[in-house]
Amino acid sequence: MPPGAKVLTVKPNHPPGDLAIWIFILAELLVFAAFFAVYAFTRAHHVELFNTYQRTLDTNAAMINTLALITSSYFVMRAVAAIREDKARLCVRWTIAAILMGVLFIAIKSGEYAQHYASGVNLRTNTFYMFYLSLTFFHYMHVLMGMIILGAVAIKAGKGAYSADEYTGVETGASYWHMVDIVWLILFPLVYIMR
Amino acid sequence: MKYQSQAVAKPYFIAAIGLFIGQIVFGVILGLQYVVGDFLFPEIPFNVARMVHTNLLIVWLLFGFMGAAYYLVPEESETELHSPGLAILTFWIFLVAGALTVLGYLLVPYASLAEMTGNALLPTMGREFLEQPTITKLGIVVVALAFLFNIGMTILKGRKTVVSLVLLIGLVGLAVFFLFSFYNPDNLVKDKYYWWWVVHLWVEGVWELILGSILAFVLIKTTGVDREVIEKWLYVIIAMTLITGIIGTGHHYYWIGTPEYWQWWGSIFSAMEPIPFFMMTVFAFNMVNRRRRNHPNQAAVLWALGTAVMAFLGAGVWGFMHTLAPINYYTHGTQITAAHGHMAFYGAYVMIVITMISYAMPMLRGRNAANSGSSQVVEMWSFWLMTVSMVFITLFLTAAGVLQTYIQRYTDDPQPFMVVQEKIEIFYWMREVAGVVFLLGLILYAMSFFVGGAEPEEA
Numbered sequence: 001m002p003p004g005a006k007v008l009t010v011k012p013n014h015p016p017g018d019l020a021i022w023i024f025i026l027a028e029l030l031v032f033a034a035f036f037a038v039y040a041f042t043r044a045h046h047v048e049l050f051n052t053y054q055r056t057l058d059t060n061a062a063m064i065n066t067l068a069l070i071t072s073s074y075f076v077m078r079a080v081a082a083i084r085e086d087k088a089r090l091c092v093r094w095t096i097a098a099i100l101m102g103v104l105f106i107a108i109k110s111g112e113y114a115q116h117y118a119s120g121v122n123l124r125t126n127t128f129y130m131f132y133l134s135l136t137f138f139h140y141m142h143v144l145m146g147m148i149i150l151g152a153v154a155i156k157a158g159k160g161a162y163s164a165d166e167y168t169g170v171e172t173g174a175s176y177w178h179m180v181d182i183v184w185l186i187l188f189p190l191v192y193i194m195r
Numbered sequence: 196m197k198y199q200s201q202a203v204a205k206p207y208f209i210a211a212i213g214l215f216i217g218q219i220v221f222g223v224i225l226g227l228q229y230v231v232g233d234f235l236f237p238e239i240p241f242n243v244a245r246m247v248h249t250n251l252l253i254v255w256l257l258f259g260f261m262g263a264a265y266y267l268v269p270e271e272s273e274t275e276l277h278s279p280g281l282a283i284l285t286f287w288i289f290l291v292a293g294a295l296t297v298l299g300y301l302l303v304p305y306a307s308l309a310e311m312t313g314n315a316l317l318p319t320m321g322r323e324f325l326e327q328p329t330i331t332k333l334g335i336v337v338v339a340l341a342f343l344f345n346i347g348m349t350i351l352k353g354r355k356t357v358v359s360l361v362l363l364i365g366l367v368g369l370a371v372f373f374l375f376s377f378y379n380p381d382n383l384v385k386d387k388y389y390w391w392w393v394v395h396l397w398v399e400g401v402w403e404l405i406l407g408s409i410l411a412f413v414l415i416k417t418t419g420v421d422r423e424v425i426e427k428w429l430y431v432i433i434a435m436t437l438i439t440g441i442i443g444t445g446h447h448y449y450w451i452g453t454p455e456y457w458q459w460w461g462s463i464f465s466a467m468e469p470i471p472f473f474m475m476t477v478f479a480f481n482m483v484n485r486r487r488r489n490h491p492n493q494a495a496v497l498w499a500l501g502t503a504v505m506a507f508l509g510a511g512v513w514g515f516m517h518t519l520a521p522i523n524y525y526t527h528g529t530q531i532t533a534a535h536g537h538m539a540f541y542g543a544y545v546m547i548v549i550t551m552i553s554y555a556m557p558m559l560r561g562r563n564a565a566n567s568g569s570s571q572v573v574e575m576w577s578f579w580l581m582t583v584s585m586v587f588i589t590l591f592l593t594a595a596g597v598l599q600t601y602i603q604r605y606t607d608d609p610q611p612f613m614v615v616q617e618k619i620e621i622f623y624w625m626r627e628v629a630g631v632v633f634l635l636g637l638i639l640y641a642m643s644f645f646v647g648g649a650e651p652e653e654a
Contacts, residue, residue: 018427020427020428020430020431021431023431023474024431024434024435027435027467027470027474028438030467030470031438031439031463031464031467034463034466034467035463038459038462038463123454123456124454124455124456130455130456130459131459134456134459134460
């Protein structure tokens, strides 16, 4: 080995994390895909209605939430990078930072729901709101689920369960969280922006 | 058998098989009544035969689940059952209550049964599958509570495994959702709405957890694959089951007067319900392929693999066939539903109970790990006879259903119900033949317990 060269510690690991979580992720993506497809199909039949009520949504709140999730994914990535260098404390901190971004997302989204509730909007108001509320709430539940998974990762990392040799659990949690993020990156333009 | 108290499972399994035979006898009577309308009339009218057929199914599956839990939980918890005496007591209460209920169905008119059992005090009777007199329902609750107490205490004092916890969640859910059978609102929409909380959330919700955990247990025992691997699969399967199955209830809310969004929710989520069943199939075959030993009880392994395949076909594929609202608009309540019901119940729940019986019974009867070769051969024959005839029952009913949907609802010139029933008679006859073969398979299954008892076990 030439002097100064670093030993490659990253193992070839495809897909990252546990195979079981990938089966789960694919199944989840399939549900979202079906939802998106049905949304697109229905919108094509009610373009006017969808365009009208899309304008009532709070794009600023959704934009902040988009940034929050992208940032959280960056934090999760840093957490994985930290554990690969055997820095468990750092891994815990980055994971907690990602969870806090999740908390921000939940807070803002809950605020939006509160406003809808106050103005009397519900699943029966019209087809657009039905889809908007269903899709975003289904995703909202996934953010909560992702936070629980990241919480479990943080607790285990704090107890020293992971190291540079064995960090499958961190990657497993990170993979799920990225899925939650990616789904939002489709959901946000689809439901809030595209006209 | 590692723990003495596992022996309480034995009477539960025997009762389950006995009632299973009763269920199929009534099934064959019922199948004939489809084509010979006055067969056994007025002694056993169609509606009574149907009620006995479906109620016996539920009762024997419950016996099977309880027996499975009494066998599985001590072994998983690595401790004796909390109270074997209580388990035997509740067995007799449940058996006597069940027998009296069925006798009530057969011997007195349903309305008189309602009167005799004081249904007016707390009316719960008269709804499909929940026909039991209110006092029987109360008995079921008492038995379920005693059972959960017994199982729960055993798990609490012993080792806690994923398998036993998932089983416990499933069993608690089973008891909790049954409570909705006591809610009987005047509003017909609400009535149906909550009726499905028992029916759907049982078979497409909590029962799947019971199925998953029993399957996982048998696979751990027969393949020797690491518990961690099997538990991981179990987690993923039950998570997907709950995500799709709970909101999937919506596929029953299309046309009962509930808000329109159920058509979307029901369609999307229930379209995904085959996923956990597909995972279960992949899981079962994967584990058997990775086996670390060849278990001498090959019949049990066959039943386990059969469960995974048939549950996917019956519950997954045949359910998907008519789950989307635009399709269900035409197929609702036709023979397609009956086709799905038959294969799903057989594939998912009948087969998992038999898997457990097949695995546990040799030990319960004092053998080391498995029945003799000749007994297993008979059992495997019964597996194929029952499974293949169930495939044919399903195919014939599907053909009947497609034809029925078309002639009765889809053409420009729709025909009345009874006219259509005559046109699809040929399929009912073929179904009846397949049903008789199923009964023969079941008799063969019962006989397998009495074959080759003196022969030694294979290594």
